[in-house]
Amino acid sequence: MPETTDAAADPTESYSYLGPAGTFTWKALDQVPQARGQHWRSVNNVGEALDDVVSGRSVAAMIAIENSVEGGVSATQDALATIPNLRILGEYLVPVDFVLVARPGTELDRVRVVNAHPVAYAQTHLWLEARLPSHEHLPATSNVAAAASLLESGIADAAIAPPGITEHFDLVQLAEHVGDNPTAVTRFVLVSRTVELPEPTGADKTSIIAELPADHPGSLLELLEQFSTRGVNMSLIESRPIGDALGRYRFIIDLEGHVLDERVADALLGVRRFSPSVMFLGSYPRADRLPVEYVSRYGDDVFTEARDWLRGLIAGEPQ
Numbered sequence: 001m002p003e004t005t006d007a008a009a010d011p012t013e014s015y016s017y018l019g020p021a022g023t024f025t026w027k028a029l030d031q032v033p034q035a036r037g038q039h040w041r042s043v044n045n046v047g048e049a050l051d052d053v054v055s056g057r058s059v060a061a062m063i064a065i066e067n068s069v070e071g072g073v074s075a076t077q078d079a080l081a082t083i084p085n086l087r088i089l090g091e092y093l094v095p096v097d098f099v100l101v102a103r104p105g106t107e108l109d110r111v112r113v114v115n116a117h118p119v120a121y122a123q124t125h126l127w128l129e130a131r132l133p134s135h136e137h138l139p140a141t142s143n144v145a146a147a148a149s150l151l152e153s154g155i156a157d158a159a160i161a162p163p164g165i166t167e168h169f170d171l172v173q174l175a176e177h178v179g180d181n182p183t184a185v186t187r188f189v190l191v192s193r194t195v196e197l198p199e200p201t202g203a204d205k206t207s208i209i210a211e212l213p214a215d216h217p218g219s220l221l222e223l224l225e226q227f228s229t230r231g232v233n234m235s236l237i238e239s240r241p242i243g244d245a246l247g248r249y250r251f252i253i254d255l256e257g258h259v260l261d262e263r264v265a266d267a268l269l270g271v272r273r274f275s276p277s278v279m280f281l282g283s284y285p286r287a288d289r290l291p292v293e294y295v296s297r298y299g300d301d302v303f304t305e306a307r308d309w310l311r312g313l314i315a316g317e318p319q
């Protein structure tokens with residue numbers, strides 16, 4: 001973990017991330033080749049990171065979107081649904097493991113107030129409830145900020161932080177592997193204002209956010225049918241309240257494939273015809289680089305052949 005986030009003497013572009021250096025978000029940004037040698041701007045929350053992108057202060061922001069234990073990061077999903085013209089450029093996976101740290105001299109059974117990022121707390125609360133049944137949670141802007149604040153204020157007794165944190169701060173480790181699930185992973189996305197689509201790689205994902213028509217029985221089924229009838233697999237579907245009235249939800253959907261794949265494009269046309277609001281968040285390579293599998297009758301050539309057939313019959317060509 002470097003002491004500074006300015007990795008180059010003469011950086012030309014800024015990338016925003018939830019800081020300070022050493023957070024899981026920092027580890028995700030460290031996987032991005034084009035961010036190396038550029039200025040990394042440490043921010044305190046997702047809103048600030050996306051505001052940097054919208055205002056042009058940064059070319060892109062790395063933000064957490066989904067955790068294997070806690071599910072969707074609602075602040076990210078809501079921000080992506082309400083800020084227009086953002087594009088996801090790529091996804092990055094970071095395994096998450098946590099330690100409990102404190103100022104030197106602190107005993108585990110004396111810990112009462114635990115500082116932790118809310119998403120980290122949600123992944124460690126079972127351990128904390130078992131070992132420290134009467135603890136109190138003090139929310140922090142990030143896991144590294146939680147650890148750093150122990151040296152700045154005496155409010156918290158301990159912090160949930162990433163492993164290795166004691167190499168950078170004068171703190172002691174009270175316990176390791178305090179995460180409730182040892183194989184937990186957080187998925188991050190790199191978001192920018194770029195509208196240029198990356199080329200399909202055969203191992204892509206497409207993210208959209210769609211609303212359903214009001215008072216339309218079976219509308220969720222109709223939304224899902226757009227994908228199933230084109231052989232498009234969904235890797236994620238989550239609902240988030242729209243916020244204006246009870247019972248109104250939008251759906252955050254990840255599809256396997258690229259918008260330049262005929263079956264995905266055709267499914268999006270279907271969604272667009274029926275949904276009152278569809279946001280396209282981008283097509284980008286899958287983090288695992290696993291090729292998308294689909295049944296051969298949904299291949300590009302089958303769609304092209306069918307379109308040529310229709311064009312031909314409209315033009316009066318012999319069948």
Ligand SMILES: O=C(O)C(=O)C[C@]1(C(=O)O)C=C[C@@H](O)C=C1
Nearest residue numbers: 023024025064119120142143186
């Ligand atoms: O605090 C950090 O280290 C972060 O990068 C934030 C964050 C998140 O927002 O989900 C990232 C990964 C973990 O799931 C917990 C917290």
